[in-house]
Amino acid sequence: MLNKYFAQFGVFCILLSVDKAMVSYFDRQSAMMFIRGKPICFGYKIWMLCGNDGYPYYMSIYQGKDE
Numbered sequence: 001m002l003n004k005y006f007a008q009f010g011v012f013c014i015l016l017s018v019d020k021a022m023v024s025y026f027d028r029q030s031a032m033m034f035i036r037g038k039p040i041c042f043g044y045k046i047w048m049l050c051g052n053d054g055y056p057y058y059m060s061i062y063q064g065k066d067e
Contacts, residue, residue, distance in 0.1 A: 003058050013051035020062070021046045 024043040045062040 006055075006057050006059070012057065013053060013055075015052040016049060016057070017052070018047065018049055021048055
């Protein structure tokens with residue numbers, strides 16, 4: 001639902017980038033990641049499609065490797 005609003009109100013840029021972001025979270029959830037040695041050790045890993053101005057057009061929460 002959030003991605004629909006990002007696409008609706010954003011002006012698409014020519015230059016796009018795909019990157020991951022960690023959002024810190026300390027409660028117990030199944031999709032939470034632990035990465036040792038990083039500034040944010042516990043949290044959600046989110047893959048984002050952003051424009052060159054930093055506006056997010058699409059976000060997807062990483063839920064682990066497909067089996």
